[in-house]
Amino acid sequence: MHEMTRVEELVRVLKKKGVRGKVRITIGHLEATQIMLEEVKECFEIATKNTDLEGSEIVFVPQPIRMKCNDCEAVFDVSFDDLPLRCPICRKDDCQLLEDDELSIIAVDTP
Numbered sequence: 001m002h003e004m005t006r007v008e009e010l011v012r013v014l015k016k017k018g019v020r021g022k023v024r025i026t027i028g029h030l031e032a033t034q035i036m037l038e039e040v041k042e043c044f045e046i047a048t049k050n051t052d053l054e055g056s057e058i059v060f061v062p063q064p065i066r067m068k069c070n071d072c073e074a075v076f077d078v079s080f081d082d083l084p085l086r087c088p089i090c091r092k093d094d095c096q097l098l099e100d101d102e103l104s105i106i107a108v109d110t111p
């Protein structure tokens, strides 16, 4: 299960940061990601059950996809509507994904 692997990774990062108790975690997800956010929430509940983080809440914030042009090295944000992709500077289509983190922790708040 793809989502569970991602969630376990997130929980590991949170523990490493020393996050404890009921917190609100703001998570950025790529706009075009195939990841199921509802499933992420469910997996998070399962992964944190009987741990320090039990009862914590997840808030999702969509993040643009960042690309880099391999030709002129311009860095730019794209959304799903921009596909097929071209560099906004040189109009070439030789671009690569710069950040492919489907889920990333943006903030952790204690309510």
Ligand SMILES: [Zn+2]
Pocket: 069, 070, 071, 072, 073, 074, 087, 088, 089, 090, 091, 092
């Ligand atoms: Zn370019």
